[in-house]
Amino acid sequence: MKKWILAIICLFYASFSFGRLDGQPEVTVIDKKFFFKLTSVDEFMWYVKQLSQKSDAINAVLEIDIDFAEEFDADSLNDIFPSDRKLSGVFDGQGHTLYNYRSTAVEDAPLFKLIDTSGVVKNLNMVHVGVVDYRPGGIASVNKGLIENCHVEGYVDATHNNDVVGGIVAINAEKGTIRNSSTDVRATSRSYGANVGGIAGCNWGKIQRCFANISLDGGSHSAKVGGISATNTGLIEMCHTEGIVRSSSHSTKAGGLVGINSGYVLDNYSSALVIMESWGNSAGGIAARNEVQTKSSGVIMNNYIIAPRLNAFALVDTNKSTLQNSYYDATILKPYWSAKDVYPAVNKDFDGPSWYYSFSTSQMQSDWFAWTLNTQRGNAENSGRWSRYGGYPIFADSTHLPIQRIIFVGDKLIREQLSSYTGETTIPDSVDVPEGKTFLGWYTKDGVRVTANSHLFEGDTVYAKYGEETDMKWLVCYYNSDMLKTKLGCDSVGTGEAAAYKGETPTLEKTIGYTYTFKGWNLPEKIFMDRMAYALYDSTLNVYTVKICNSPDTAKCNVEQVNAFDSVWVKYGSSTSLYVTYGEWYDQNQNEISMPRNRYVKVISDTVLYQKYELRESSSSSEEAKSSSSSVQAKSSSSSSVEKKSSSSSSVEKAKSSSSSSEKHDAIISLTRAHMELSVNSVSRSILVTGAPMGSSYAIFDMQGRVLQKGRVASENFNIAVPWVGGYIVRVGKQTWRIDLK
Numbered sequence: 001m002k003k004w005i006l007a008i009i010c011l012f013y014a015s016f017s018f019g020r021l022d023g024q025p026e027v028t029v030i031d032k033k034f035f036f037k038l039t040s041v042d043e044f045m046w047y048v049k050q051l052s053q054k055s056d057a058i059n060a061v062l063e064i065d066i067d068f069a070e071e072f073d074a075d076s077l078n079d080i081f082p083s084d085r086k087l088s089g090v091f092d093g094q095g096h097t098l099y100n101y102r103s104t105a106v107e108d109a110p111l112f113k114l115i116d117t118s119g120v121v122k123n124l125n126m127v128h129v130g131v132v133d134y135r136p137g138g139i140a141s142v143n144k145g146l147i148e149n150c151h152v153e154g155y156v157d158a159t160h161n162n163d164v165v166g167g168i169v170a171i172n173a174e175k176g177t178i179r180n181s182s183t184d185v186r187a188t189s190r191s192y193g194a195n196v197g198g199i200a201g202c203n204w205g206k207i208q209r210c211f212a213n214i215s216l217d218g219g220s221h222s223a224k225v226g227g228i229s230a231t232n233t234g235l236i237e238m239c240h241t242e243g244i245v246r247s248s249s250h251s252t253k254a255g256g257l258v259g260i261n262s263g264y265v266l267d268n269y270s271s272a273l274v275i276m277e278s279w280g281n282s283a284g285g286i287a288a289r290n291e292v293q294t295k296s297s298g299v300i301m302n303n304y305i306i307a308p309r310l311n312a313f314a315l316v317d318t319n320k321s322t323l324q325n326s327y328y329d330a331t332i333l334k335p336y337w338s339a340k341d342v343y344p345a346v347n348k349d350f351d352g353p354s355w356y357y358s359f360s361t362s363q364m365q366s367d368w369f370a371w372t373l374n375t376q377r378g379n380a381e382n383s384g385r386w387s388r389y390g391g392y393p394i395f396a397d398s399t400h401l402p403i404q405r406i407i408f409v410g411d412k413l414i415r416e417q418l419s420s421y422t423g424e425t426t427i428p429d430s431v432d433v434p435e436g437k438t439f440l441g442w443y444t445k446d447g448v449r450v451t452a453n454s455h456l457f458e459g460d461t462v463y464a465k466y467g468e469e470t471d472m473k474w475l476v477c478y479y480n481s482d483m484l485k486t487k488l489g490c491d492s493v494g495t496g497e498a499a500a501y502k503g504e505t506p507t508l509e510k511t512i513g514y515t516y517t518f519k520g521w522n523l524p525e526k527i528f529m530d531r532m533a534y535a536l537y538d539s540t541l542n543v544y545t546v547k548i549c550n551s552p553d554t555a556k557c558n559v560e561q562v563n564a565f566d567s568v569w570v571k572y573g574s575s576t577s578l579y580v581t582y583g584e585w586y587d588q589n590q591n592e593i594s595m596p597r598n599r600y601v602k603v604i605s606d607t608v609l610y611q612k613y614e615l616r617e618s619s620s621s622s623e624e625a626k627s628s629s630s631s632v633q634a635k636s637s638s639s640s641s642v643e644k645k646s647s648s649s650s651s652v653e654k655a656k657s658s659s660s661s662s663e664k665h666d667a668i669i670s671l672t673r674a675h676m677e678l679s680v681n682s683v684s685r686s687i688l689v690t691g692a693p694m695g696s697s698y699a700i701f702d703m704q705g706r707v708l709q710k711g712r713v714a715s716e717n718f719n720i721a722v723p724w725v726g727g728y729i730v731r732v733g734k735q736t737w738r739i740d741l742k
C-alpha cells in the first residue's frame with residue numbers, strides 16, 4: 001500500500017516536469033518530502049507562479065542569493081509577480097538572501113500574501129526590502145503558520161486608513177508563530193488609525209525570541225506603534241528592541257515593545273527611544289496601554305527598560321490590568337517634563353508607587369537582577385530564562401546558563417549565593433564555625449562536596465560540615481578582573497597553606513588612558529576554606545610623544561611628552577625673510593584635521609601634527625627683494641595651481657579618509673574647543689567620546705541591545721574601554737552612533 005502511495009506522489013511531482021518548460025526547477029527529497037530546488041531567477045519566478053495557481057502546498061529550497069534589481073526594473077515586480085500568493089508548504093531559504101525586493105502593488109506587495117496554517121518560511125534573509133501597500137509586511141501580509149530564523153532589512157509603508165504594517169508580517173494571526181527572527185526596518189504610515197510594528201502590525205499569535213532594530217512612526221492621527229507589535233492580544237516573549245519609536249501625531253499610542261496590549265508580554269527588554277512629540281498621545285517604555293478586553297486581559301511581567309531617555313512614561317502610560325516585576329533604570333532614565341527625582345513609571349491606575357518599578361544601573365547590572373526576573377523577586381519558580389554575561393541580563397541559552405539561587409546553611413547563619421552564567425556556584429568567602437570545631441567544607445544533603453566548580457540548581461541547599469580534621473584540601477579558583485570575570489584555573493591548597501597561582505601572569509589590556517600591571521590576588525595569607533580569587537592591578541597613566549611640525553619633514557619638529565588626555569598648545573611656524581600663509585593641519589597619515597581657535601589639542605596617542613603652508617612676498621620689501629624673489633614667486637605661482645588642484649582633491653581625499661578612518665588611523669587626535677561638536681570614534685579597543693555635554697547620560701550597548709557601560713558625563717572628552725572587537729551602539733544624550741572596533 002505504501003509503495004502505491006509513494007508512486008502517486010512521485011507522479012504528482014513528475015507532472016510538473018513532464019514536457020518541462022524553461023525555469024521549471026528540479027526536484028529533491030529532504031526529510032522524506034519533495035522540494036523544488038530554486039537555482040535561478042527563472043526557477044524562483046516559476047515557483048511563485050505555482051503559489052497563485054492552487055499549487056500552494058508545494059515545497060521549495062532556495063539554492064542561491066537573488067538580486068531582483070539586477071533582473072528587473074524598479075517597478076516591474078508589480079506586473080511580473082502573480083497575485084494572491086498563498087503558501088501552504090515549506091519554503092526554506094537555507095540562509096540565502098533575496099535582495100531588493102520592492103513592490104507597490106495594491107494588496108499583493110509582500111513576497112507572500114498569506115502563509116497558511118501548514119505553511120512554513122524559514123532560514124531566509126531579505127535585504128533592501130521596499131514594500132508599500134495595503135497590509136504590507138517584509139515577508140507576508142498575514143501569517144497563520146510558522147516563520148523562523150528569518151531576517152528583514154529595509155522599509156515597509158502603509159497607505160490606507162486603519163492599515164496594518166509590520167517588519168516581517170502585517171498580521172500574525174491566532175495560530176501564527178514568529179520565532180528566532182529579526183528586523184532592521186523603517187516602518188511608517190501616513191494614514192488614519194494605522195498599526196505599525198517592528199515585527200508585526202498586529203499580533204494575535206506568538207512572537208518568541210525576536211529582535212527588532214527599528215525606526216517606527218505612526219505618523220497620523222490615532223495610530224498605534226510598537227517596537228515588536230502595535231497591538232497584541234497574543235504572546236510576546238523573550239524579545240528585545242532598540243532604535244526609535246515615535247509618537248508624532250495626535251492621539252497616537254506608542255510603546256517600546258507594544259502600543260496597546262491585552263495579551264501577554266513576558267520576559268522582554270528594550271533600549272528603544274520612545275518619543276512622544278504631541279500632547280494627547282500615550283507613550284511608555286513597554287506599552288502605551290495595558291488593557292482588559294472581552295476575551296483577554298493584558299499581562300506584563302518580567303521586563304526591563306534601559307533607554308537613555310524617554311519622552312514618555314518609563315513603563316506604561318495607562319495600566320488597567322496586570323503589571324508585575326518589570327523595571328526601568330532610574331540612573332539613566334531621568335524626568336522629561338517634571339523635576340521629580342524619580343521618572344514616573346506609569347501615568348495612572350498603577351498598583352504601587354513609581355519607585356517600585358525602578359532600580360539603579362548597578363542593581364540592574366547584577367546577577368541578582370537576573371535572578372529577580374527569573375523568579376519574580378523570589379515569589380515564583382525559577383523560569384530559567386535570564387542569564388548575565390557582563391552588564392544587564394540577557395536571555396539564557398546553552399552557553400549562558402540561567403542565574404539561580406543556592407542556599408548555604410552554616411552553624412547559625414544562612415546565606416543565599418547566585419550561580420554565574422557558566423552555571424558554577426559562587427562560594428561564600430566566610431563561614432561561622434562553632435567553638436572547638438574545624439570547618440570541613442560545604443556539602444549537599446547527599447554528602448557531595450560543593451566547590452566553585454560545582455553546578456547546582458535553583459533552591460538547592462548545601463550545608464557546612466564541621467569536625468576535628470586538620471588535613472583538609474581546599475579549592476582556590478582564580479579569575480581575572482575583566483568585565484566577564486574570566487576564569488583562569490583552579491588549584492588545590494592544604495589547610496593553613498598559602499595559595500600559589502601556577503598559570504601565566506594575568507593581564508588587562510591597555511586603554512587610551514592607562515596601562516595596567518598585575519600586583520597579586522585578593523587572598524588571605526593562609527587558606528582555611530574554598531576561595532574565589534580575583535586579580536588585582538596597579539594602573540599607570542599613559543604618556544604619549546607628540547611632534548608638532550612646520551612641514552611634513554618630521555625631522556624639524558618640536559617634541560613633547562604629554563600625559564593621556566592632557567592638552568598641548570600648538571605653536572605656528574615662522575619665517576624671517578618671507579611671509580607665510582598657513583593652510584590646513586594634517587596628522588602623520590596625511591588626514592586633514594580641524595585645528596581649534598585656541599590651538600589646544602587633547603592627546604590620546606603618539607601623534608605627529610604638521611601644517612601645510614605657502615610662501616608669499618612681503619608687502620614692505622624693496623624692488624630688489626621683489627626682483628630677487630621673482631623666481632621664487634613664479635615657482636610659487638606655478639605650484640599654486642597645483643596646490644589648488646590638490647585643495648580641490650583634498651575634499652575628495654578627506655571624504656575617503658573619513659569613511660575609512662577606523663582602518664587607517666593608528667592614532668586619533670581629539671581637538672577640544674569651547675563649543676566642540678559631539679563626536680564618537682574608535683581607537684584600538686576603546687571608544688573615544690569628544691565634545692560631550694556635561695551632565696548628559698551615556699551608554700554603551702552591544703549589538704544585542706545589552707548595556708555594557710553607562711553613566712553621566714563628567715568630562716566633555718573621555719574614553720571607554722570595551723571587552724572585545726566588533727560592533728557597538730553608543731548613545732550620548734539623544735544621539736546614537738554605530739561603532740565597529742577591528
